[in-house]
Amino acid sequence: MISLMDHIPILLIAIPILMAAIMIFLRSIPALQKALNVLVTFCMLVLSVILLEQVWTNGIIVYEVGEWGKYGIVLVADLLSAGMVLLTLFVSFLSLVYSLEYIEERSLNSSYHSLFNLLMAGLTGSFLTGDIFNLFVFFEILLLSSCALVVANEKGGVTKSSDKMEATFKYLVLSMLGSIVMLIAIASLYATVGTVNMADISVKVSAMGAAGTLPWHIYPIALLFIVVFGNKAALFPLHYWLPDVHPTAPSPISAMLSGVLIKVGVYGMLRVFFLMFTVTLPMFQKIIIPLSLATIIIGAISAVGQTDVKRLLAYSSVGQIGYIFLGLGMGSVYTVAASLVYLVNHAFAKSMLFLTSGGIIHHAHTRDMDKMGGMIKSSPLMGTMFLIGAMSIAGFPPMGGFIGKFLLFDAGINEGFYIPIAIALLFAVLTMFYMFRAWMKMFWGETRDTKKYGEYSSHALSPLLTMPIIILALGVIVFGVYAEPLIALAQATAAQIIDPQPYIDAVLTRVVR
């Protein structure tokens, strides 16, 4: 049992890959397939809780795959990695439970479970790896599996198959270009420093920076990494694929994409700029603050005009990712901690809203908000849940989103970034407007014209659909009412990010502090 606990980092990657293979063989026995997948995902969730607890008490865990030291692949679990893995698996577990009822039988029984496992492997792998090339490999795993999941069919079929194809094509081509750019960056970096281990790169780049022999092409490499991770996270000039892909995906997959997958880009930025290229941080800040403000503005303005509920949520994701990057760009312990709190709250609220939008689509058989209205009478549960999510995204006090926004603005004012914070605050008001406008359009007012658009479904939602939403809603409220543990964790994580020395020591000399 002790030895098993030592191998948690590799287990979190190996188990889903193994399960992906097993699920293909079990496709003739759907009941077993479902039960096994839910059980194993729950076990992984438990493992990730244990991992975070171990990292919190014992410091950074380094796991060598193949025992080649820093020349081989290392898996590193620091607070950021372990926390992101826990968040990923929590959202994955709930999305998986939700999709058992939501996804159409034929899609679900053939390949859905395998692909979902591969997606989880890609996510946990990219959070845990300590090797920049390995990060690329896991990016490709999660890219391919998420593309295949976007085209999975939901029950009822409100989204046309051709729309899914078009959106996936856009997503795939852009992401492939992103991977090509990432490979160029990695190759140039390897030619410069002769290693692909993140901690080793960090030591060498800082040594060159201190000696004054830093080659100029470190800066273009850093810029290429901004393009790569900006593309993953939908930062402003590279955001236009997101509002097509996230709404066309089935709701549980939208929840995964918006809740967790775009955060991989944030994670990558944190690793590359706060660990590897600490010398380029001043340049990073000058670029990332204007870009994040532009992202906030574009996301908020575009969301106001939407009539499709999932499209509105997707544009809102674009806007919210801007706030997270704003915190990173300001670059002190407090602002990074604030943006981590924001990230967790956004992951909870947005995945909950996407799952709720699945329930709404189930109820109204359309995604168009103009064809809804007065649903608070026929579907009070979905109304309440959407309201909780909308309040959190808009930043209203009892919800988690308020804590995130409050900390972010407070941190920004502490650091003296008055104008960026003023712009962000202005567009936070717009966020409030579009979220509540959507809620009122769907749930208040007269019931829709039943002759024209048909009756609302009187079919009650199964507990498999409602329970994940309720659990996430409880999470949103708990993070708003009792936020201290999350803030303490975020502070410790941010301190570890800003001072990468413990990470480097843990990887290179095995000194765990």
Next chain:
Amino acid sequence: MNNTLLSFTIAILFGFGTFLILRRDIIKVIIGLGVLSHAVNMLIVSVGVFTGTKVPIILGSHGEHGASGASGTIFNDALADGVLAPVVAAGTHIDYVDPLVQALVLTAIVISLATTAFILILAYRIHEEYGTTDLRELRRLWG
């Protein structure tokens, strides 16, 4: 001379791939992506050509736990001398090709195979749904 030729080849492939992915036909876009990924593969391989003493290989046998000198494993990492790659002991002059980049490029080739297969199937399905391979016709969604 050799390096110049290699650099030109890579540059031309990049240009060619970029030209192709700006075309309107889906198949041409996919071919362009393939050409681009091969250009990147050549770039990675070209990174691994070293001459002189900067040879990033490991001397000695495979150690128990990485960078411990006691176990017989030698990772010569002469950061103090301004040498960044792991090097063999000074005095020996050999031309060598970095084995690591070959492993990297193998991985990259396999990954681009998988993505190309997926995108070709996607293109086929798009052709079924829309009846065309012209990207201008694919405009039901507006970013």
